[in-house]
Amino acid sequence: MFASxxxxxxxxxxxxxxxxGLGAALAAFAGAFGIAKIGKSTMESIARQPExxxxxxxxxxxxxxxxxxxALFAIIVCLLLALx
Numbered sequence: 001m002f003a004s005x006x007x008x009x010x011x012x013x014x015x016x017x018x019x020x021g022l023g024a025a026l027a028a029f030a031g032a033f034g035i036a037k038i039g040k041s042t043m044e045s046i047a048r049q050p051e052x053x054x055x056x057x058x059x060x061x062x063x064x065x066x067x068x069x070x071a072l073f074a075i076i077v078c079l080l081l082a083l084x
Contacts, residue, residue, distance in 0.1 A: 020082035024075045031071025035064045
């Protein structure tokens with residue numbers, strides 16, 4: 001009885017770490033995809049209206065920073081869950 005409880009707890013801990021690792025990978029992928037999509041849209045917009053490139057570049061940097069911050073926060077949460 002006690003041995004089966006220990007084995008079940010160990011299996012749950014392993015799957016929790018695997019899930020945390022997959023969550024961190026998904027957060028990194030989603031952040032990279034979001035930044036790439038914003039960069040693509042900004043470059044298309046600059047190609048259409050070159051005179052407003054400065055404003056678009058500023059908006060791109062702010063949006064990319066916000067996405068990167070959210071992705072980094074998600075990765076840190078997942079890694080903290082994996083260490084727990």
